[in-house]
Amino acid sequence: xxxxxxxxxKYVGNSYWxxxxxxxxxxxxxxxxxxxxxxxxxSFKRTRITVNxxxxxxxxxxxxxxxxxxxxxxxxxxxxxxLLSHNLRLEYAEPAAAVAPARAVPPSRPLSLFLSYSTQxxxxxxxxxxxxxxxxxxxxxQTRIGAGEPWSEALRRMISQSDxxxxxxxxxxxSPWVSDEIKAAAACGxxxxxxxxPGTSSAVIPSDARTLQVDxxxxxxxxxxxxxxxxxxx
Numbered sequence: 001x002x003x004x005x006x007x008x009x010k011y012v013g014n015s016y017w018x019x020x021x022x023x024x025x026x027x028x029x030x031x032x033x034x035x036x037x038x039x040x041x042x043s044f045k046r047t048r049i050t051v052n053x054x055x056x057x058x059x060x061x062x063x064x065x066x067x068x069x070x071x072x073x074x075x076x077x078x079x080x081x082x083l084l085s086h087n088l089r090l091e092y093a094e095p096a097a098a099v100a101p102a103r104a105v106p107p108s109r110p111l112s113l114f115l116s117y118s119t120q121x122x123x124x125x126x127x128x129x130x131x132x133x134x135x136x137x138x139x140x141x142q143t144r145i146g147a148g149e150p151w152s153e154a155l156r157r158m159i160s161q162s163d164x165x166x167x168x169x170x171x172x173x174x175s176p177w178v179s180d181e182i183k184a185a186a187a188c189g190x191x192x193x194x195x196x197x198p199g200t201s202s203a204v205i206p207s208d209a210r211t212l213q214v215d216x217x218x219x220x221x222x223x224x225x226x227x228x229x230x231x232x233x234x
Contacts, residue, residue: 005084009090016063017063022058033075034076113224114162114165115166159181167193179205192209
């Protein structure tokens, strides 16, 4: 049998795509299929989606910000299962858009940053959020996610909209969520900083981030603002 995954996409802006996938095969082969279980990246709200519509070749429609290995479990009428995989392909509408230099921030718009932190550091994050606001930053973080808005998509959207990403790592090791958000910043071409509590190791911090050992009670966020303004004016 020659079942395979096919897909297409549409770039909608801000490093975000709508995409769809379906199962290719001849008519006789597709008639034997009972359903297809699509297996998505763990960052999706629903990671397994079952489709049983033969008329559109068991089509899956969704959206996201990046590529991953898409898998499909093809369940046949006799109970046999075929596991397929496909490297999702997403491209910018214009090739130059992926490497275009960042535009200078208009003077009238404040610098924005996405603040990344684990739940156990929420109290410290609240203090950091207020300090960044005092020096003129528009701070985006998980508190800005609206009711019913998909969590992972909202975080990726805010990262793509920010001028920089700042992560905080407390006394424990960096959380996988903070690590992923720092890596997402690098994928979007955003400057990334990680603030480390005194004594915290930087050994597992993503290499794309600049690390700063800080005492939160005496941290001056204007140093990050000055670094960003300097980079944008150079």
